[in-house]
Amino acid sequence: MPDLSIRKTAFSVEEIFHEGGPVPAESLRRAAGIAIIENPFAGRYEPDIQWFMKDLKPLGLSMATRLVEMLGGPDQIEGYGKGAMIGEAGELEHGALWHAPGGYAMRELLSNSNAIVPSTKKVVGVGGRLDVPITHINASYVRSHFDSMEVGLNDAPRARELALVLVMSSGARIHNRAGGLVAQDIVGEDGLR
Amino acid sequence: MKVKIRKIAVNVEETRQEIGRAISPATRKAVAVAVIENPFANIYQEDLTELMDIGAELGELLGRKCVEALGITPDQAESYGKSAMVGENGELEHAAALLHPKMGAPLRAEVEQGAALVASSKKMGSPGQVLDVPLGHKDAAYVRSHFDAIEVRLNDAPRMNEIMVAVAVTDSGRPLPRVGGLTHEDAIGEDGLR
Numbered sequence: 001m002p003d004l005s006i007r008k009t010a011f012s013v014e015e016i017f018h019e020g021g022p023v024p025a026e027s028l029r030r031a032a033g034i035a036i037i038e039n040p041f042a043g044r045y046e047p048d049i050q051w052f053m054k055d056l057k058p059l060g061l062s063m064a065t066r067l068v069e070m071l072g073g074p075d076q077i078e079g080y081g082k083g084a085m086i087g088e089a090g091e092l093e094h095g096a097l098w099h100a101p102g103g104y105a106m107r108e109l110l111s112n113s114n115a116i117v118p119s120t121k122k123v124v125g126v127g128g129r130l131d132v133p134i135t136h137i138n139a140s141y142v143r144s145h146f147d148s149m150e151v152g153l154n155d156a157p158r159a160r161e162l163a164l165v166l167v168m169s170s171g172a173r174i175h176n177r178a179g180g181l182v183a184q185d186i187v188g189e190d191g192l193r
Numbered sequence: 194m195k196v197k198i199r200k201i202a203v204n205v206e207e208t209r210q211e212i213g214r215a216i217s218p219a220t221r222k223a224v225a226v227a228v229i230e231n232p233f234a235n236i237y238q239e240d241l242t243e244l245m246d247i248g249a250e251l252g253e254l255l256g257r258k259c260v261e262a263l264g265i266t267p268d269q270a271e272s273y274g275k276s277a278m279v280g281e282n283g284e285l286e287h288a289a290a291l292l293h294p295k296m297g298a299p300l301r302a303e304v305e306q307g308a309a310l311v312a313s314s315k316k317m318g319s320p321g322q323v324l325d326v327p328l329g330h331k332d333a334a335y336v337r338s339h340f341d342a343i344e345v346r347l348n349d350a351p352r353m354n355e356i357m358v359a360v361a362v363t364d365s366g367r368p369l370p371r372v373g374g375l376t377h378e379d380a381i382g383e384d385g386l387r
Contacts, residue, residue, distance in 0.1 A: 008208040
């Protein structure tokens with residue numbers, strides 16, 4: 001990653017056994033990775049920013065690779081999401097640069113990932129938190145897999161930093177029973193159903 | 194196991210630079226947290242033995258999770274800490290029962306040696322509240338470069354009848370230590386202090 005200045009990374013994994021109901025045979029696992037990098041456009045309006053997406057590609061791939069490892073391999077992953085927090089000397093548009101390198105990195109590693117990667121972004125102060133949405137990797141309408149994971153670090157992002165986030169999950173909400181399209185009925189062509 | 198766990202979360206932080214200065218090797222901290230059922234929620238229980246036994250189980254489980262998450266061997270651990278946050282239907286004494294009587298020995302087994310007191314904190318709390326887990330050198334409490342802390346919070350815990358129990362382990366001290374005192378290299382590690 002020649003042009004990236006990474007200050008820190010943090011990776012989290014959650015294993016959920018139940019939420020007050022019967023304990024299912026399989027627990028739900030969710031993993032999140034966050035990288036704190038220098039925002040090359042902090043403190044000014046820069047019209048041409050798209051070149052930075054290329055620099056972010058290796059970071060996306062390395063974060064996605066680690067999340068896949070944390071959850072036990074590509075065949076374990078059924079949900080994903082991404083997000084960005086922009087330190088106060090940047091602008092929301094800088095966070096949008098993460099869409100392509102973050103999303104395509106995950107889809108590159110996961111087969112049958114036709115669904116768009118849901119995302120969220122915001123400008124925050126240090127300690128800002130982000131609720132990263134999660135949906136099924138192959139069909140956005142799979143209701144059991146609509147979920148989210150909260151991420152954040154007490155010391156980031158500083159004013160001139162970006163916090164870039166990827167999230168993956170191993171399956172449905174732990175006691176899912178709200179109906180809708182189920183994973184077994186996915187057609188898997190349009191990324192929606 | 195006696196403990197009833199709703200969820201476990203493990204976080205690893207790696208700091209590669211600070212104020213523009215590279216940190217090589219990067220400093221790394223792990224914290225593992227279990228969200229457990231409080232067996233004594235809403236009741237005054239004189240004998241807290243059950244929580245003490247749960248503390249022993251969690252010392253081993255969470256200590257091991259941290260070491261695994263750091264990808265190190267137990268002897269490579271350098272500092273540790275423990276904390277608990279009790280949901281509103283419990284009492285602070287429940288945290289004390291989990292942390293103090295029996296957690297230390299199994300935790301020390303996971304990080305090899307561990308002559309020093311395990312730094313700790315405890316509080317009452319609610320879902321989403323922050324728990325700051327203090328860190329101190331595992332063999333010599335006076336090692337100044339390893340006084341630190343790591344924050345942990347879960348948006349959905351602790352619920353009122355739950356307790357969040359956290360163990361933190363590192364393989365390093367603060368990123369750019371320069372306030373002097375006893376160093377990791379000079380620590381003897383026999384009396385737990387120096």
